[in-house]
Amino acid sequence: MKVLVLNGSPHKAGMTDRALSIVEAAMAKAGVESERMLIGNKPVRGCIACEKCEDTGLCAFTDDLANEIIERLLASDGLVVGTPVYFAGANGALLALLDRVFYAASVHGKRFAGKPACAVTTLWRAGSTSALDELNRYFTFSGMPVASSTYWNMMLNSGDDSFGEDVLHQLGENMARLVKATRP
Numbered sequence: 232m233k234v235l236v237l238n239g240s241p242h243k244a245g246m247t248d249r250a251l252s253i254v255e256a257a258m259a260k261a262g263v264e265s266e267r268m269l270i271g272n273k274p275v276r277g278c279i280a281c282e283k284c285e286d287t288g289l290c291a292f293t294d295d296l297a298n299e300i301i302e303r304l305l306a307s308d309g310l311v312v313g314t315p316v317y318f319a320g321a322n323g324a325l326l327a328l329l330d331r332v333f334y335a336a337s338v339h340g341k342r343f344a345g346k347p348a349c350a351v352t353t354l355w356r357a358g359s360t361s362a363l364d365e366l367n368r369y370f371t372f373s374g375m376p377v378a379s380s381t382y383w384n385m386m387l388n389s390g391d392d393s394f395g396e397d398v399l400h401q402l403g404e405n406m407a408r409l410v411k412a413t414r415p
């Protein structure tokens with residue numbers, strides 16, 4: 232079983248990478264593999280509501296990662312999305328991608344339905360719950376069961392956040408349990 236892990240930060244080895252690694256390690260210990268994608272720092276399109284995806288199931292724009300995310304997620308058993316908190320929300324470039332990914336996948340009968348998902352945030356100080364809410368909406372719109380932990384899925388970038396690490400470890404264990412219980 233394999234989960235797609237999408238790092239919505241421009242930084243390959245930043246805080247979001249660290250937080251996602253904790254979730255991945257807990258999933259791996261429970262026997263669920265992961266594969267990573269990084270949205271990075273290249274330009275990302277917003278949705279232009281052209282509705283071309285209604286015909287193809289893919290986004291009409293082919294010059295960024297949207298279609299690769301759709302195809303890799305369709306081949307996966309679940310999804311973990313991490314984001315740095317920007318202005319008390321998720322990274323705008325990540326949201327621009329996810330608008331197109333989830334719209335194109337949904338106009339063809341909710342093709343991500345049944346795949347467990349969860350979101351992870353990293354931040355300096357405040358805004359994680361609104362960022363989590365933004366990301367969880369893509370999952371619940373799409374019929375994806377959402378894995379939870381025992382607090383908000385967040386890790387602080389200031390100093391040692393061992394509490395946050397425990398929360399993310401628990402999230403990885405719960406995500407693996409959900410994947411194993413629900414995937415064929």
Ligand SMILES: Cc1cc2nc3c(=O)[nH]c(=O)nc-3n(C[C@H](O)[C@H](O)[C@H](O)COP(=O)(O)O)c2cc1C
Pocket residue numbers: 240241242244245246247248314315316317318319320353354355356357358388
């Ligand atoms: C444009 C921008 C806006 C930010 N807004 C917030 C914010 O609202 N709240 C917060 O706690 N941290 C904020 N931060 C800090 C980042 O969320 C934090 O450094 C994050 O852990 C970076 O993750 P990364 O290393 O994976 O990119 C902001 C950073 C940037 C660049």
